[in-house]
Amino acid sequence: MAQERPSLSRLAAAALALLLGGCSLLGTPQTAPATARGTASAPVAEPLPAAQAATAAPPAGPEPRAPAAPVVHSWRLGAATQSLVTQARAQLANGEAVAASITLDRAVRIEPGNPLVWIELARQRLAAGEPRQAEGIARKALSLASGDPAARAEAQHALGEALRAQGRNGEARAAEAPAAP
Amino acid sequence: MAARRARLRRLLTALGGGLLLVVVAIAAWVAYLDGVVKREFEGRRWSVPARVYAEPLELYAGAAITPDDLEQELERLHYRAGDPAAGPGLYRRRGGSFELHARRVRFVDELRPAMRVVVRAGASGIAGIATPASVEVPLFRLDPLVIGNISPVHGEDRLVLAPDEVPPLLRAALKAVEDKRFDAHHGIDPHALLRALWANLRARRIAQGGSTITQQLVKNFFLTEEQTLSRKLTEAVMALRLEARFGKEEILVAYVNEVYLGQQGERAIHGFGLGSEFYFGKPLAELDVGELALLIGLVKGPSYYEPRKHPERARARRDVVLGQLAEAGLITPAAARAAAAGPLRLAAPGGAYVPAFLDLVRRHLKRDYAEADLAAAGLGVYTTLDPRAQAAAERALTRQLRRLDAGQPAGRGALLQGAVVVAEPHGGGVLAVVGGRDLGFDGFNRALDARRPIGSLVKPAVYLAALASGRYHAASLIEDAPLELRLGDGSTWAPQNYTHETYGTVPLVRALAESMNLATVRLGLDVGVPRVVDTLVQLGVERRPAANPSVLLGAVELAPLEVVAVYASLANGGFKARLRAVRAVLDDAGKPLRSFPVQVEPAAAPAAVYALDRMLTQVIARGTGRGAAARLPAGFVAPAKTGTSSDTRDSWFAGFTGSHLAVAWVGYDDNRVTGLTGAGGAMPVWAEVMAALRAAPWEPPPPDGVEQRWIDYQTGAESDAACASSAVALALPPATILPPARAGCGTASAPAAGIAELVKSWLKNVLR
Numbered sequence: 029m030a031q032e033r034p035s036l037s038r039l040a041a042a043a044l045a046l047l048l049g050g051c052s053l054l055g056t057p058q059t060a061p062a063t064a065r066g067t068a069s070a071p072v073a074e075p076l077p078a079a080q081a082a083t084a085a086p087p088a089g090p091e092p093r094a095p096a097a098p099v100v101h102s103w104r105l106g107a108a109t110q111s112l113v114t115q116a117r118a119q120l121a122n123g124e125a126v127a128a129s130i131t132l133d134r135a136v137r138i139e140p141g142n143p144l145v146w147i148e149l150a151r152q153r154l155a156a157g158e159p160r161q162a163e164g165i166a167r168k169a170l171s172l173a174s175g176d177p178a179a180r181a182e183a184q185h186a187l188g189e190a191l192r193a194q195g196r197n198g199e200a201r202a203a204e205a206p207a208a209p
Numbered sequence: 210m211a212a213r214r215a216r217l218r219r220l221l222t223a224l225g226g227g228l229l230l231v232v233v234a235i236a237a238w239v240a241y242l243d244g245v246v247k248r249e250f251e252g253r254r255w256s257v258p259a260r261v262y263a264e265p266l267e268l269y270a271g272a273a274i275t276p277d278d279l280e281q282e283l284e285r286l287h288y289r290a291g292d293p294a295a296g297p298g299l300y301r302r303r304g305g306s307f308e309l310h311a312r313r314v315r316f317v318d319e320l321r322p323a324m325r326v327v328v329r330a331g332a333s334g335i336a337g338i339a340t341p342a343s344v345e346v347p348l349f350r351l352d353p354l355v356i357g358n359i360s361p362v363h364g365e366d367r368l369v370l371a372p373d374e375v376p377p378l379l380r381a382a383l384k385a386v387e388d389k390r391f392d393a394h395h396g397i398d399p400h401a402l403l404r405a406l407w408a409n410l411r412a413r414r415i416a417q418g419g420s421t422i423t424q425q426l427v428k429n430f431f432l433t434e435e436q437t438l439s440r441k442l443t444e445a446v447m448a449l450r451l452e453a454r455f456g457k458e459e460i461l462v463a464y465v466n467e468v469y470l471g472q473q474g475e476r477a478i479h480g481f482g483l484g485s486e487f488y489f490g491k492p493l494a495e496l497d498v499g500e501l502a503l504l505i506g507l508v509k510g511p512s513y514y515e516p517r518k519h520p521e522r523a524r525a526r527r528d529v530v531l532g533q534l535a536e537a538g539l540i541t542p543a544a545a546r547a548a549a550a551g552p553l554r555l556a557a558p559g560g561a562y563v564p565a566f567l568d569l570v571r572r573h574l575k576r577d578y579a580e581a582d583l584a585a586a587g588l589g590v591y592t593t594l595d596p597r598a599q600a601a602a603e604r605a606l607t608r609q610l611r612r613l614d615a616g617q618p619a620g621r622g623a624l625l626q627g628a629v630v631v632a633e634p635h636g637g638g639v640l641a642v643v644g645g646r647d648l649g650f651d652g653f654n655r656a657l658d659a660r661r662p663i664g665s666l667v668k669p670a671v672y673l674a675a676l677a678s679g680r681y682h683a684a685s686l687i688e689d690a691p692l693e694l695r696l697g698d699g700s701t702w703a704p705q706n707y708t709h710e711t712y713g714t715v716p717l718v719r720a721l722a723e724s725m726n727l728a729t730v731r732l733g734l735d736v737g738v739p740r741v742v743d744t745l746v747q748l749g750v751e752r753r754p755a756a757n758p759s760v761l762l763g764a765v766e767l768a769p770l771e772v773v774a775v776y777a778s779l780a781n782g783g784f785k786a787r788l789r790a791v792r793a794v795l796d797d798a799g800k801p802l803r804s805f806p807v808q809v810e811p812a813a814a815p816a817a818v819y820a821l822d823r824m825l826t827q828v829i830a831r832g833t834g835r836g837a838a839a840r841l842p843a844g845f846v847a848p849a850k851t852g853t854s855s856d857t858r859d860s861w862f863a864g865f866t867g868s869h870l871a872v873a874w875v876g877y878d879d880n881r882v883t884g885l886t887g888a889g890g891a892m893p894v895w896a897e898v899m900a901a902l903r904a905a906p907w908e909p910p911p912p913d914g915v916e917q918r919w920i921d922y923q924t925g926a927e928s929d930a931a932c933a934s935s936a937v938a939l940a941l942p943p944a945t946i947l948p949p950a951r952a953g954c955g956t957a958s959a960p961a962a963g964i965a966e967l968v969k970s971w972l973k974n975v976l977r
Contacts, residue, residue: 101910108269111347129806130318130793133636134348136807138267140635141867141909149807164810168784171815175910
């Protein structure tokens with residue numbers, strides 16, 4: 029039951045992101061509307077103007093395109109991974125922790141860079157009584173979620189639970205503290 | 210008279226006693242055989258070696274799979290073009306749209322019944338999947354390719370069929386060809402025996418068997434091959450007892466699973482299920498009449514009629530069987546003639562033979578399973594092998610080695626060797642392993658066992674240690690100048706750059722991208738060799754190297770798979786994912802026995818790893834890996850590194866995209882000089898693999914604690930995105946103070962070049 033509430037809130041967040049962000053192909057971080065950029069809670073520093081970066085793409089030779097500017101992202105799951113996450117939750121609710129782990133393994137394979145997949149995996153490990161595994165996975169989720177406040181909060185929460193399950197309450201509180209501006 | 214009668218009585222008594230003894234002995238023998246039959250047949254557990262599966266191809270909207278890719282994949286799985294309404298194993302393509310009747314498949318997590326779907330694909334990948342009733346399917350898997358099995362010593366292999374999986378035509382045809390009175394006799398067929406005896410007497414040799422299906426089963430089950438009278442008698446008695454105890458159905462199904470149908474090296478092909486897969490690459494249910502007739506014909510002599518070796522004999526035998534089937538009224542004479550007109554259509558033998566990967570799987574499983582269970586318990590081993598990555602790696606290595614051979618001095622005796630490992634760095638799955646240029650050779654697996662000095666592949670660990678110390682950032686300046694070092698043993702070490710030049714004051718990014726030895730040694734000594742060694746261990750090196758200064762230039766011996774472990778931590782944003790070749794092992798009923806889930810743990814600070822990775826993208830963009838660009842798609846960004854051991858004995862290249870990590874090694878087995886740098890030997894292999902993989906771009910979100918800045922590549926000064934030819938975008942700690950940008954993009958000759966580049970860039974954008 030403890031799993032239920034964050035899942036719902038995450039679903040709501042995903043739905044919101046979907047509404048706000050329109051649709052992009054899965055796996056691509058959704059660039060939030062320009063108004064969201066540079067808000068006080070944005071965890072990343074001064075972004076580079078995206079337009080400038082794009083036109084600066086060199087004409088020839090091996091020059092790499094300037095990487096996308098670090099703006100605020102709003103991650104969501106693609107339809108394929110969403111269906112796997114839904115399936116894994118049902119398996120978990122049914123007490124099939126191993127099956128849920130195998131299902132989420134498929135999701136990792138399809139969207140390895142999406143923090144939401146790793147957050148889900150961290151929850152599964154917690155439910156399976158593997159808090160150490162959950163910790164590593166939650167830390168990975170957190171590192172991927174740096175540009176997405178909602179995903180970040182979810183990852184922090186998962187990390188906090190993983191630490192608490194190991195009796196590391198002080199670290200858990202620190203992990204769940206809001207990001208420094 | 211009386212004496213005579215008494216003698217007669219004694220004789221009769223003796224005879225009677227003897228007869229009684231014989232009868233008792235025979236009864237005991239029959240009872241014994243009956244016991245054997247009952248025990249062995251009832252408790253029969255088919256000896257089924259563990260079957261090893263590749264990762265199934267996942268289809269979903271957005272997957273980078275073109276229509277041609279998809280068709281190729283279907284062909285690899287022996288799907289045939291045809292009307293999908295007719296049954297599983299058929300597909301129909303119209304442009305980019307595929308109507309597919311997928312087979313019933315056991316996946317690692319589910320048993321999926323046969324089902325029909327429509328897959329729409331285009332040049333950019335899969336557009337969507339739906340059922341024939343237009344219900345969207347978010348995710349759909351193709352069959353997992355069987356890549357081998359873990360055979361026991363005697364090599365008996367089979368795919369056990371359940372009674373409902375034996376096609377009715379096969380049952381009827383087996384009776385028609387092998388045993389016409391099967392349904393009527395009690396285990397032996399006197400008519401057939403007498404006919405065979407007569408034929409053999411006339412021919413004065415054993416020309417006909419006259420064995421029933423039951424006798425053949427007994428022979429395969431319990432007895433040896435010798436042709437003696439006593440064995441024949443034993444066989445007959447056992448056949449009678451088998452029939453007395455078990456039903457016709459059980460006997461026929463056992464026969465279908467037991468019968469010997471061929472040989473592949475040590476591996477003995479038993480049963481029609483495996484026979485179908487072995488010769489035609491598809492399930493028994495999908496065989497047409499001609500294919501079924503060939504399999505049935507093989508029962509008579511699998512080696513004599515071996516269709517790949519003796520296609521003419523096999524064809525003639527098939528046609529005889531087709532005639533018999535028509536005679537028995539099982540097919541029409543017209544169908545028999547049509548089938549006889551067709552070719553044999555055999556599948557390529559062992560189409561997915563991947564010994565080097567299977568070697569890794571075997572080592573992985575040996576930790577958890579007894580050899581006997583792997584060989585006989587019917588386990589299903591679901592691996593991470595990606596057949597497309599494996600094929601790409603094999604092709605790239607063989608092609609490039611053949612090309613490189615031409616550049617090697619003649620008359621060397623040995624050929625250049627190589628190894629490639631491809632992995633999915635986030636989940637830790639090993640996708641492909643090539644252990645040498647001889648792909649089918651199940652011998653020395655260089656990918657796992659060739660431990661060689663990694664040369665400059667070690668440098669990222671030096672730079673990571675520097676970044677993590679907080680005293681350096683990607684644009685910090687270091688000296689590339691000669692140095693001499695007095696070592697503990699009193700000797701002097703004076704490393705040199707590969708070019709034998711020195712470059713003066715350079716930013717870290719350039720020293721790394723151009724693999725400068727002197728700058729790297731200075732940096733490593735400043736950070737501390739033990740810290741560099743610590744970093745290597747944290748990233749994934751299992752055997753801790755001694756902290757000698759020579760470590761800074763790669764005097765560390767690793768096998769390609771171990772290099773993969775180290776670079777996976779870089780590709781995974783500073784997290785170490787346990788490498789795995791197996792996802793899960795299922796028992797013979799499909800229940801998971803053991804799974805090997807993704808496991809990640811922090812290995813290095815994400816910000817430092819991200820900053821390092823951004824520096825490593827300059828290897829291909831501007832550094833020692835420049836030459837790779839020609840083999841890669843335009844705009845391909847991948848952190849990578851070249852490595853060359855002393856005197857060019859080992860040529861290495863390692864690098865990754867958002868989805869794939871690949872490591873390639875080229876060298877001689879006897880450690881001879883190759884004359885190839887990392888860029889000259891291993892890099893083209895790597896680039897060809899990556900180009901074939903359609904890898905996702907490398908664009909992870911920057912973690913906390915870094916900020917993107919434009920830096921002048923030559924000087925490390927602040928620069929600008931407009932200075933496309935000299936500026937690089939790097940990740941630095943927030944608010945790092947840099948030398949101010951100089952006018953004209955910071956380099957001496959820059960103004961003109963910069964404008965020219967801008968104009969070209971503008972033109973290209975317009976023309977695009």
